[in-house]
Amino acid sequence: MVAPPKLTNLQIELLQTFAYPLADEQLTEIRQLLAQYFLNKADAEMEKLCQENGWNEDTIESWAKGHGWC
Secondary structure (H helix, E strand, O other): OOOOOOOOHHHHHHHHHOOOOOOHHHHHHHHHHHHHHHHHHHHHHHHHHHHHHOOOHHHHHHHHOOOOOO
16 A cells, blocks of 8 residues: 655645635735745756856757757
């Protein structure tokens, strides 16, 4: 028998924090906040990679066109 997946620390925190019903509007706002948070993290990491590797907009555009892949 397969054990159910364990909850992550984020899931546990969110369950504890929001242990009460929310209006649909509030839920939408929280989803947007979480999406923006992770977008900011991804953007910062990409900026870091660009600086470390000397990548620029031309590099990324060439990837989008399928040039320069290994």
